[in-house]
Amino acid sequence: MSLDTLLKKASVRSPWLFRINAGSCNGCDVELATTALIPRYDVERLGCHYTGSPRQADIVLVTGPVTVHMRDYVLRVWNEIPEPKVTVAVGICPISGGVFRDSYSIAGPLSRLVPVDVNVPGCPPRPQAIMEAVVLARSIWLKKLGLEG
Amino acid sequence: MSDILWALFHVCVFPGGLFALGFALFLKGLDRRIVARFQRRVGPPLIQPLLDIAKLLTKETLIPRTACKSMFMMAPVIGMTGMAACAAFIPVPGVFDGMYMMGDLLVLFYLLPVPAIAIMLGGSASSSPFGAIGFSREMLIMLSYELPLLMILLTVAMITGKATGIGTADFSLLNIVQYQIHHGQFGLNPLMIPAFIAYLMFLPGTMGVPPFDIAEAETEILEGPMLEYGGPLLALFQIGTAFKTFVVLSLGVIMFFPGCLGDFWLVNLFWFMAKCLILMFFSISLLRAVTGRLRIDQAMMFYFKIPAVLAFISLVLVMIV
Numbered sequence: 322m323s324l325d326t327l328l329k330k331a332s333v334r335s336p337w338l339f340r341i342n343a344g345s346c347n348g349c350d351v352e353l354a355t356t357a358l359i360p361r362y363d364v365e366r367l368g369c370h371y372t373g374s375p376r377q378a379d380i381v382l383v384t385g386p387v388t389v390h391m392r393d394y395v396l397r398v399w400n401e402i403p404e405p406k407v408t409v410a411v412g413i414c415p416i417s418g419g420v421f422r423d424s425y426s427i428a429g430p431l432s433r434l435v436p437v438d439v440n441v442p443g444c445p446p447r448p449q450a451i452m453e454a455v456v457l458a459r460s461i462w463l464k465k466l467g468l469e470g
Numbered sequence: 471m472s473d474i475l476w477a478l479f480h481v482c483v484f485p486g487g488l489f490a491l492g493f494a495l496f497l498k499g500l501d502r503r504i505v506a507r508f509q510r511r512v513g514p515p516l517i518q519p520l521l522d523i524a525k526l527l528t529k530e531t532l533i534p535r536t537a538c539k540s541m542f543m544m545a546p547v548i549g550m551t552g553m554a555a556c557a558a559f560i561p562v563p564g565v566f567d568g569m570y571m572m573g574d575l576l577v578l579f580y581l582l583p584v585p586a587i588a589i590m591l592g593g594s595a596s597s598s599p600f601g602a603i604g605f606s607r608e609m610l611i612m613l614s615y616e617l618p619l620l621m622i623l624l625t626v627a628m629i630t631g632k633a634t635g636i637g638t639a640d641f642s643l644l645n646i647v648q649y650q651i652h653h654g655q656f657g658l659n660p661l662m663i664p665a666f667i668a669y670l671m672f673l674p675g676t677m678g679v680p681p682f683d684i685a686e687a688e689t690e691i692l693e694g695p696m697l698e699y700g701g702p703l704l705a706l707f708q709i710g711t712a713f714k715t716f717v718v719l720s721l722g723v724i725m726f727f728p729g730c731l732g733d734f735w736l737v738n739l740f741w742f743m744a745k746c747l748i749l750m751f752f753s754i755s756l757l758r759a760v761t762g763r764l765r766i767d768q769a770m771m772f773y774f775k776i777p778a779v780l781a782f783i784s785l786v787l788v789m790i791v
Contacts, residue, residue: 327524328527328528329528331521331524331525331526332521332524332527332528332529333521333525334515334518334521334525335521335524335525337525359511361569362514363506363511363513365502365506365511365512365513365514366495366506366512366514366515366522368515368522369516370522371688372688373688373689373697374688374692374693374696374697374698374699374700376532376697376698376699376700376701377693377696377699377704379525379529383486401532403531403532403700403701404529404530404531405529414573425718434642435702443523443663446583458753460688466528
């Protein structure tokens with residue numbers, strides 16, 4: 322195995338997460354920020370770490386239905402994340418708009434703005450589903466690096 | 471010629487370079503694991519810091535358009551090389567005597583603020599307002615922990631100088647270690663106990679861990695000076711921090727508890743590493759798991775009120791007795 326492959330294989334074991342709240346009701350954010358970190362689920366055992374800066378992020382978790390007001394900010398922050406990145410839509414809102422889908426103030430769903438790699442449906446999704454999404458995102462990341470997942 | 475080769479060996483392999491980096495990354499992995507266990511979590515694997523650095527090396531480097539590019543790229547290099555040089559000066563009791571015999575404690579004192587200065591340079595060069603806030607906070611916390619550190623080092627130098635008959639302070643790490651091996655360790659000397667407690671309080675401040683992670687508060691000012699850093703440049707910062715962990719922990723061990731177990735070098739090496747680990751457990755991991763974050767003014771007042779006074783008490787006691 323070459324050094325390059327070794328680095329790439331090691332790198333997916335250190336996914337740093339970044340959260341974007343695109344007009345969410347905070348339900349999914351609570352699931353992400355607190356429930357996934359509590360002793361019972363502990364997302365850190367996958368090597369995850371929540372960063373405060375989009376420049377250090379590998380996996381970006383978007384919550385909320387992407388309101389018109391938030392659209393430009395979401396795009397701006399999303400573009401600041403260095404490649405290779407994996408986008409995860411958490412909750413039903415960024416996937417389809419959820420209960421807000423016919424609203425005049427919605428610019429979503431998220432897949433209209435940026436390529437989404439993993440969808441986690443639920444309102445809010447279960448912590449197990451979020452962690453499974455992180456594991457899935459890792460294998461997608463490996464594919465983006467040019468290796469088989 | 472062979473002198474130069476030996477110096478290179480000390481900087482690149484032991485005790486600086488590979489040994490310091492590997493040991494410090496292991497310590498950091500253990501630290502994350504210990505904190506996770508305190509919170510009844512499983513925690514990341516032990517090699518997680520190494521994986522993080524490998525990951526950062528594969529990412530692309532982004533430089534803000536408004537940043538001062540040359541300084542932005544130089545800052546992590548300055549921080550890393552400063553500390554890598556520092557690590558070569560550390561004598562390991564019973565294994566290695568240190569690179570130079572005269573005044574190396576002073577050299578360490580001058581090199582220790584280099585990572586903090588690198589963080590300040592990087593933060594101010596990044597042109598981000600959070601970087602500017604982080605810059606001022608890092609400078610304030612540095613100014614407050616440098617005073618107790620200077621007094622602690624002076625106390626240690628003073629007691630060694632008085633005892634070995636020089637009369638004035640003796641800033642040679644080798645003499646400090648040799649004196650303690652033959653005449654009892656400073657950590658058990660009642661005159662030096664306030665200074666040791668002050669050093670324990672200095673450690674979390676200089677490593678930027680809670681309750682003193684004020685400059686890089688990620689929930690408050692989004693990592694501050696580190697906000698615009700990502701990819702290989704951030705990896706360099708992390709390597710620099712790893713060297714710094716090694717330097718400050720082993721400085722604490724050789725100033726206060728440098729005792730050896732027998733004559734065999736391998737046993738002494740592991741004993742030294744175990745003592746670093748114990749020091750880290752009490753002054754970094756335990757504190758990090760149980761405390762929140764202080765405000766910058768509270769942290770400054772803490773450093774001026776408690777560790778400075780404790781170190782001063784030791785200094786005066788050593789000068790009188």
